[in-house]
Amino acid sequence: MNRSGLHSMPNVVEIKPGAGLKWNEIRCIDALEGIREIPDKCIDLGFADPPFNIDLESNVNNGKAFSEKKEGTISYYDDLLDPVEYEAWCGKWLSEMIRTCQKVIVYCGNVNVPMFHRIREPLDEIVYFTKFNTIITSCAWAGRYRPLLVYASDKNSFLGRPPGENCKFDTNVIVKSRQFFDKSEERDRKVLRHPCPIDRELIHAILVQMKPRSFLDPFAGSGTTLYMAKKLGVEKWIGFEKNPAYRADHEFLLNKAKRVAVQSKLV
Numbered sequence: 001m002n003r004s005g006l007h008s009m010p011n012v013v014e015i016k017p018g019a020g021l022k023w024n025e026i027r028c029i030d031a032l033e034g035i036r037e038i039p040d041k042c043i044d045l046g047f048a049d050p051p052f053n054i055d056l057e058s059n060v061n062n063g064k065a066f067s068e069k070k071e072g073t074i075s076y077y078d079d080l081l082d083p084v085e086y087e088a089w090c091g092k093w094l095s096e097m098i099r100t101c102q103k104v105i106v107y108c109g110n111v112n113v114p115m116f117h118r119i120r121e122p123l124d125e126i127v128y129f130t131k132f133n134t135i136i137t138s139c140a141w142a143g144r145y146r147p148l149l150v151y152a153s154d155k156n157s158f159l160g161r162p163p164g165e166n167c168k169f170d171t172n173v174i175v176k177s178r179q180f181f182d183k184s185e186e187r188d189r190k191v192l193r194h195p196c197p198i199d200r201e202l203i204h205a206i207l208v209q210m211k212p213r214s215f216l217d218p219f220a221g222s223g224t225t226l227y228m229a230k231k232l233g234v235e236k237w238i239g240f241e242k243n244p245a246y247r248a249d250h251e252f253l254l255n256k257a258k259r260v261a262v263q264s265k266l267v
Contacts, residue, residue: 032096105149207234
């Protein structure tokens with residue numbers, strides 16, 4: 001989902017029409033406009049975490065955090081569109097992502113799964129699952145089962161066949177740890193302006209298993225996905241976020257990210 005003390009920010013730039021694709025930056029531009037600048041099938045993996053259209057400000061889980069951090073951001077964050085308008089908008093950016101990316105993963109929110117199936121039938125589904133700590137209720141289940149829809153030209157390609165493509169998921173279930181995956185994540189969340197940054201553990205699992213050489217996030221939000229891409233050494237990555245209030249988040253995370261050696265190299 002999509003978040004000053006601003007000073008020099010070398011990783012955050014404005015896109016200029018016709019300027020060509022610039023890698024390893026988060027650009028302050030609308031997602032759909034940004035994706036349309038990208039040539040066909042030039043990105044290995046696209047990841048989308050769009051607004052869920054659930055009126056986040058009044059949402060019982062993240063509403064308080066959103067209200068506390070919304071100053072200066074509310075005009076850029078429309079999370080209560082007419083359902084027909086929202087579905088049409090999702091159809092546009094999804095089509096553009098499928099055009100530009102070899103593989104696309106959409107973190108869509110439980111409530112939007114039927115809508116995305118209407119827009120375009122996904123090839124597969126991955127589940128990001130949080131283990132239960134207490135009583136299992138229907139409400140608790142919904143909050144712990146988080147679907148990610150997979151779009152790709154064919155299943156063989158997505159699973160890494162023929163041999164050599166090396167992008168096979170070990171399982172269709174990614175289990176969230178009971179503690180923060182990254183020791184600094186909890187501390188960093190208190191610094192970030194974005195009210196609900198995506199879990200680093202989820203992005204780490206996707207990048208390490210898919211091993212993309214290039215990566216796109218058109219709804220960068222806090223910049224967490226691009227932070228993980230840079231930290232894990234993805235060769236080329238690019239993100240879009242139209243809300244300039246989150247540029248401080250981008251600078252903080254991208255300046256912090258360091259390329260690290262991992263046992264499973266991404267490239």
